[in-house]
Amino acid sequence: MFAGALCAARSDIARRDSGQSRTAVSRASCIVEREASLTSHTLLGDAPVPRFTLFVNSETHDIDVPAGTSLLGVLRDDLSLTGTRFGCGHSGCGACYVLVGDAATPSCTIPVEDVVGKEITTIEALAREGELHPVQRAFVDEDAMQCGYCTTGMIISSIALLARTPSPSEDEIRAALAPHLCRCGVYGRVIRAVQRAARLMSNDAAQDTVRLVVR
Numbered sequence: 001m002f003a004g005a006l007c008a009a010r011s012d013i014a015r016r017d018s019g020q021s022r023t024a025v026s027r028a029s030c031i032v033e034r035e036a037s038l039t040s041h042t043l044l045g046d047a048p049v050p051r052f053t054l055f056v057n058s059e060t061h062d063i064d065v066p067a068g069t070s071l072l073g074v075l076r077d078d079l080s081l082t083g084t085r086f087g088c089g090h091s092g093c094g095a096c097y098v099l100v101g102d103a104a105t106p107s108c109t110i111p112v113e114d115v116v117g118k119e120i121t122t123i124e125a126l127a128r129e130g131e132l133h134p135v136q137r138a139f140v141d142e143d144a145m146q147c148g149y150c151t152t153g154m155i156i157s158s159i160a161l162l163a164r165t166p167s168p169s170e171d172e173i174r175a176a177l178a179p180h181l182c183r184c185g186v187y188g189r190v191i192r193a194v195q196r197a198a199r200l201m202s203n204d205a206a207q208d209t210v211r212l213v214v215r
């Protein structure tokens with residue numbers, strides 16, 4: 001609440017201020033305050049809290065947090081999986097997306113009790129044996145990031161899209177990435193990265209088929 005009030009106050013100041021840099025500083029401050037507020041559930045004292053068992057990145061974790069704690073808070077504060085970002089806190093920016101099953105999902109507004117028994121995948125689990133996931137590789141190859149704050153969420157939604165639509169049209173890519181805001185404006189490069197990833201993944205699938213036939 002306190003962080004939210006501060007952010008609202010700063011937004012008012014930013015609106016009255018015509019300088020671009022003042023606005024940018026204001027937004028950056030809000031993000032820092034909101035990130036700090038995520039830790040508040042660890043400051044509630046010694047009262048017993050419920051235990052939830054989560055399945056994250058192929059591992060089981062027992063987490064003691066109050067019901068209603070966001071999945072994002074658990075990922076970042078309890079499991080130290082900080083690759084998933086906090087942006088707006090109300091499903092409006094796409095920074096916090098993770099895979100819940102096969103679905104790209106905003107983790108800032110889903111309470112921990114709603115994901116018990118579900119498979120959760122974060123950006124940290126995508127690379128295997130030192131090899132980037134093809135979508136990560138394509139983002140690097142297309143230079144589809146600037147500050148990188150939106151990138152993990154964009155990659156998660158791209159993976160979910162390619163799992164259900166292996167060769168998406170540009171319109172389908174735009175629709176899948178519509179929930180994601182990028183302050184740096186790298187949207188064009190992100191679209192090219194998803195198209196590149198689709199080609200990479202279809203080549204990998206073709207090579208796997210050849211290997212199976214040759215065996």
Ligand code: FES
Nearest residue numbers: 087088089094108
């Ligand atoms: S932080 Fe979750 S959508 Fe913005």
Ligand code: FES
Nearest residue numbers: 146147182183184
């Ligand atoms: S790369 Fe900076 S917000 Fe998207």
